[in-house]
Amino acid sequence: MSLSNEMVQEKLIAKFGDQVSQFATSYGMLSFESPKEMNLKVLQFLYDEPSLEFTFLTDICAVNYPNQKGAELVVVYHLHNLKENIRVRYSVSTSLENTDVYTATKLFESANWMERETYDFFGINFVGHPNLKRILNVDEMDYFPLRKEFPLEDQTRIDKDDEMFGRG
Amino acid sequence: MEHNHITLPEGSIEKTTTTLNIGPTHPATHGVFQNIMEVDGERVVSSEQTVGYIHRAFEKLAERRPLYQITTITDRLNYCSSPINNMGWHITCEKFLNIETPKRVDYLRVIIMELARISDHLICNSIVGVDTGAYTGFLYVMQYRELIYEIYEEICGSRLTTNMGRIGGFERNFTNTAFTKLEKFLNEYPKVLKEFESLFTRNRIFMERTQGTGGISAERAMNYGFTGPNLRAAGVDYDVRVHQPYSSYQDFNFTVPVGTTGDNYDRFLVRNAEMWESISIIRQAYEKVQAFKGADAEVFHADVPEYYLPKKEDVYTKMEALIWHFKIIMGEIDLPKGQIYCPVEGGNGELGFYLISDGGRTPFRLHFRRPCFIYYQAYTELIKGGMLSDAVVTMSSLNLIAGELDA
Numbered sequence: 001m002s003l004s005n006e007m008v009q010e011k012l013i014a015k016f017g018d019q020v021s022q023f024a025t026s027y028g029m030l031s032f033e034s035p036k037e038m039n040l041k042v043l044q045f046l047y048d049e050p051s052l053e054f055t056f057l058t059d060i061c062a063v064n065y066p067n068q069k070g071a072e073l074v075v076v077y078h079l080h081n082l083k084e085n086i087r088v089r090y091s092v093s094t095s096l097e098n099t100d101v102y103t104a105t106k107l108f109e110s111a112n113w114m115e116r117e118t119y120d121f122f123g124i125n126f127v128g129h130p131n132l133k134r135i136l137n138v139d140e141m142d143y144f145p146l147r148k149e150f151p152l153e154d155q156t157r158i159d160k161d162d163e164m165f166g167r168g
Numbered sequence: 169m170e171h172n173h174i175t176l177p178e179g180s181i182e183k184t185t186t187t188l189n190i191g192p193t194h195p196a197t198h199g200v201f202q203n204i205m206e207v208d209g210e211r212v213v214s215s216e217q218t219v220g221y222i223h224r225a226f227e228k229l230a231e232r233r234p235l236y237q238i239t240t241i242t243d244r245l246n247y248c249s250s251p252i253n254n255m256g257w258h259i260t261c262e263k264f265l266n267i268e269t270p271k272r273v274d275y276l277r278v279i280i281m282e283l284a285r286i287s288d289h290l291i292c293n294s295i296v297g298v299d300t301g302a303y304t305g306f307l308y309v310m311q312y313r314e315l316i317y318e319i320y321e322e323i324c325g326s327r328l329t330t331n332m333g334r335i336g337g338f339e340r341n342f343t344n345t346a347f348t349k350l351e352k353f354l355n356e357y358p359k360v361l362k363e364f365e366s367l368f369t370r371n372r373i374f375m376e377r378t379q380g381t382g383g384i385s386a387e388r389a390m391n392y393g394f395t396g397p398n399l400r401a402a403g404v405d406y407d408v409r410v411h412q413p414y415s416s417y418q419d420f421n422f423t424v425p426v427g428t429t430g431d432n433y434d435r436f437l438v439r440n441a442e443m444w445e446s447i448s449i450i451r452q453a454y455e456k457v458q459a460f461k462g463a464d465a466e467v468f469h470a471d472v473p474e475y476y477l478p479k480k481e482d483v484y485t486k487m488e489a490l491i492w493h494f495k496i497i498m499g500e501i502d503l504p505k506g507q508i509y510c511p512v513e514g515g516n517g518e519l520g521f522y523l524i525s526d527g528g529r530t531p532f533r534l535h536f537r538r539p540c541f542i543y544y545q546a547y548t549e550l551i552k553g554g555m556l557s558d559a560v561v562t563m564s565s566l567n568l569i570a571g572e573l574d575a
């Protein structure tokens with residue numbers, strides 16, 4: 001009856017073979033990866049398969065690992081099976097040169113704004129998204145602020161007039 | 169060619185609908201929200217939301233802060249119930265660092281989180297009242313939010329952006345005044361909530377304004393990523409406190425109220441019912457806290473010197489405390505490597521913290537799963553075809569908090 005991380009892993013391997021990989025469990029949550037072209041197939045399988053039913057999309061976000069050449073950007077999906085109360089973390093990685101990832105909006109309405117947010121901050125190009133434009137930042141912005149190449153302001157800079165804030 | 173200096177946009181004469189711009193600042197939006205609506209008479213044909221007016225780049229800021237400095241950022245997410253955010257963040261850190269908190273800390277946290285939930289629901293429900301034309305309830309219950317804020321003040325010194333607690337527990341034990349005020353709240357508030365309910369629940373005007381407006385089915389709500397009272401109003405009994413208990417919620421008896429239609433009226437009822445449950449949880453937690461005697465009654469934090477700032481007196485007199493104080497303040501404590509996603513039941517839904525550490529002193533990446541950012545995208549569907557005046561009520565009954573939405 002109750003679904004466990006191992007069962008999810010077995011079913012994924014039975015369906016996709018070695019295309020899903022990097023299975024790991026941390027703090028009780030199963031995580032795995034696949035090539036980015038596979039993302040919709042995996043999400044659809046997790047959604048449709050009667051014994052899995054990961055029908056609730058908790059979150060989509062991205063992470064930038066500047067040292068992983070060719071896989072600098074990672075899109076992370078958190079999925080939840082509410083009946084069995086089990087969560088999984090699924091990620092696909094993409095390079096900075098070609099940031100195309102298929103959109104999950106046809107499967108989950110909630111992915112719409114989450115993907116817009118991810119595009120806004122990391123520049124992931126969600127192919128097929130109905131309205132892929134910036135959501136929290138201004139439209140005129142020409143960079144993706146959560147990538148690591150955009151550092152926060154240098155705290156030791158001295159060229160700034162901070163008199164108004166009592167630091168003059 | 170006379171008087172031809174006004175050029176109208178193409179097609180604007182033939183158009184049968186009106187474009188109406190509500191917000192970013194508007195008395196009916198209770199926060200910085202912009203909606204560009206197409207209305208046909210008073211019916212909403214379509215709408216488009218613009219968000220991000222108070223975006224403050226929290227996720228980027230968090231990448232340069234040690235864990236304890238991120239608490240102040242979480243205050244500013246859902247500022248109607250900031251203690252839940254604070255505790256949620258601390259619970260995430262504790263799970264990540266494998267810190268076990270004493271039971272008394274858990275129970276004290278439960279008291280505070282449930283008080284915060286009451287103040288959150290109270291504001292939301294009374295604002296729904298205001299938007300349907302009943303100001304009385306709002307003004308009347310405001311004094312009890314004030315009392316809740318006084319309790320916060322007694323515990324942490326501030327009221328709205330509380331920055332309450334530390335990793336491992338609280339910065340100080342609860343004072344007797346705090347408990348006295350809590351007792352006062354437990355004695356007086358149920359009567360007030362009863363009166364508040366009798367003002368609205370069976371009020372014909374209120375029912376006719378809210379029933380059948382802004383409704384959503386359970387399937388659509390789940391597909392839209394609804395959580396919290398809004399999802400429960402649609403009939404799905406998902407509550408993080410039950411599904412993934414944190415802070416010893418498994419020790420308490422409470423029911424999870426659910427609705428059926430997911431409309432504004434059901435959302436109102438669910439929030440009211442949750443306030444009753446919260447009162448009951450606070451009573452149980454207070455009893456459990458009182459059961460601690462002697463030295464146990466003085467416990468208010470876990471013993472984690474690496475992350476818990478020592479007492480100031482100790483810093484001046486004890487070597488150990490001075491060292492830890494220095495290390496914490498200078499941010500010299502490296503985090504373990506790893507990733508964690510930890511959710512808590514916030515005032516308006518599942519508030520999740522996704523923390524990635526690469527072994528540095530600050531998070532490598534921190535992502536907040538903000539419930540109202542996710543469910544606000546359903547607003548277009550909720551109000552389509554309804555009256556403009558109902559759209560206003562729907563907006564307030566969704567409990568949208570701009571600070572959380574825009575992070």
